[in-house]
Amino acid sequence: MGSEATAHQAPADGGESPWPEESQLTFLTAHASRLVASGIGLDPSYYDSLQPTQVQLQHRPGAGVSALYSLRDGSGFVGLTTERLPESDAYTQLRIPGWELAPVGYAPLTVTVWRHPDDPRLPGLATAAVPERAESALGQGDVLTRLETVAYRPLRRAVLRATFSTRPPAVVERVVYLKVMRPDQADALVERSRLLAEAGLPVPPVLAHHHDGVAAFAEVPGSSLSRLIMDDGAASLDPRDLIRLLDRLPSAVVDLPVRAAWADRADRYAEAARAALPDYSRRITELEEGVRTCLAEADRGPVVPTHGDFYEANLMMEGTRIVGLLDVDNVGPGRRADDYACLLGHVAVLPTVDERYQLIDTALEHFGAAFTRDEDPRAVWGSAAGVALSLIAGARAPGLEEDVWAPAAVGRLEAAEALLARAKR
Template sequence: MWPEAQHVAFLTDAAARLVALVRPGIEPAVRSSGRHLRQVQLQHRPGAGVSVLYELSVELGGGFVGVTTETLPAPAGGPDAAAGPGHYVQVRVPASSYPGVDPAAGELAVSVWDHPHDPRLPGLAVATVPELVVSRWARGERLVGLQTVTYRPLRRAVLRADLTTPGPIAVPRRIYLKVVRPDVADELLLRHRMLAAAGLPVPRLLEDARAGTAHAPEDPAGILALTEVTGRPLSQQIMHDGGTSLDPDAFVALLDALPEPVLDLKRRPAWSERLDRYAHAARTALPGAAERLRQLEARIQAVIDTTDRGRTVPTHGDFYEANLLIGEGRVSGLLDVDSLGPGHRVDDYACFLGHLAVLPGVDERYVHVEEALAHFGSAFRIDLERHGVTGRGLWARAAAVAVSLIAGARVPGAPRESWEPSAYRRLAAAEQLLALARRSGLVA
């Protein structure tokens, strides 16, 4: 098995040759000028593989090509064969053909696709076509804008569609199309309905005009159409004043309002339960800090292993500032409910605080994070202590979340010196969170 650090190196070195598998003839142009091919996204899922998204220049026809070392089914027709209009190809690379890899490591399977024909997200090829969006979700309106908001290759995508009535008075409407793997679409549909029925501020599901329902069971695409939720991201408030003008108990109450049936959903591992994988990804991104990261991982794990997580309760699973909207001083929106399920309240709070701590490593304008950590951390600790969970365990789990965000500082295609300082600031944030754990009662 190839070391995952070599996955990244190979995908970078062989970019032109791999992209040419679905865009024949581009390799000479790319080799003559690196500007024709730009790496715009790199996603490392420890233990699963590495995915990269490349953008092609206008001279090469434009658009994007995805490449991954994750395990995927072979295209119809077997390996090295293109499968239908998606131009999905797989190749196998012997370890002996790439310098620095032990020949005994065997073959590396690499899959390539022409975007938007993502092999795991068939709905992407529907949600990116204006005519299909209009036919399925417009109500006699015109489509005036269709933009990709987020795209994680092989995992999910969110597109924003702006519609308007034809006149004489133009009435705008904005909807979001969430594209997920078809095998999880029904679970996500259930989560949205469950929270909406409980009165939580989640996006509402929209009907498919073809079927008259929010989701056509016979449709394998895996697309959920959602209403827009009003409010601005909590991150903006944190940038302004650290969120200290908000009542942290409102966030506690939001989690308290998660309905009991959430306990019957599939449980997903918390961030702290995958610390070893995220620490490995961080070492891949920052090889110069490998020993520092190993020691940090061991210290965090030691605290996690000796602190109680409390009873199992309904949890959001991805509870942090980007998924929380604020309107008129209150929580007006709860987004991204994919990870909703049974878990531990301490892990939702740790997710919140871990993401909060690394914000200065994302944008230097976050100058109020220290106040925010004190403001929210105090309220969360008080709530947890009612249930026998210590602040020591909370801060250690928050440190684990911060570790999970270190590798994400890496900017695809950019020189190391442009993003490495941000990665080191995230590492420092994780160490500071662990220091808070040490100061919370017993010393770790």
């Protein structure tokens, strides 16, 4: 069954308004069993015994809430979203006029339910995530020996790591990363990858590209920059190597579509942060306003080729030598200060991911001194605070109680505030 009534439509007749996204988030979490059971056609008597486990949660302000659940009986995964989707027989759409938590006076909510891997926006996932299909479509005659999901954001993208082996007697293994995106976005990613490869950037080679949105990339050797940051605060790395890497981005990048910098979307990320940490709403709002004011007063520099997602996980190293530049989805025109800020903002929150990151101040000073030599420090540090702000809501870990993940979210808020303080020095 389908419905166009969603949390993002215009107010319904009679003055009804869309559900607040915080209410959507609470509703999906509280009624997961009933939504999952109804969506996959189970008898209502099975609601209470289903008890699905949330393994993924994504709140995109302005777009809705999505989640992925694992079924207790081992029969797979089920996705839910409040994002607006067209009617289709490929999935179920539940119109929610008002269960216990439905706000009074709000328009009906539509929750779309599907069985993984039949993601409504990622048709290629059904190929990449099913071993037999992945081997047939992407194995080039080799045998698939291992397939694991590295990342999955419902309706957005997925990354899988596939290990293929040649057939006996000469058995050789190779690792391929399968990136699943909406088909038009996958086309753009492959175009960017080839553009950078032709310019001599160390991007993963494109091995295959399918019309359904699956692109296959060769594995890049080495380990991420995060290892150096953990070991010595990256003091052994010359930050000018990072600057020179960005200098090599081809001029044709400025002709690609523009994508707003992370800090330029501070209002949306602050909304998500307030939903995650309502008790810290005032501080989050002050941070949001501080980022906006700081950047308005800063010299953000000219528009140049940028990576758009330039941080430690996307920089592969062999010792102190850069050997790989990953995730070029967001390559396009922007400001150099925002690329620098992306790295600084991510580095600042690393202790909330792993307590072994003890030398973060060393890394921030090390990178920051080089990055602000030719850029306005207010632009670099203010934008970095906006990046850290964008990471607060992401600390909410599926399946964990709030007292487990909330300290990490608060730690990210504190890191963002400290970055903004650097901008005001």
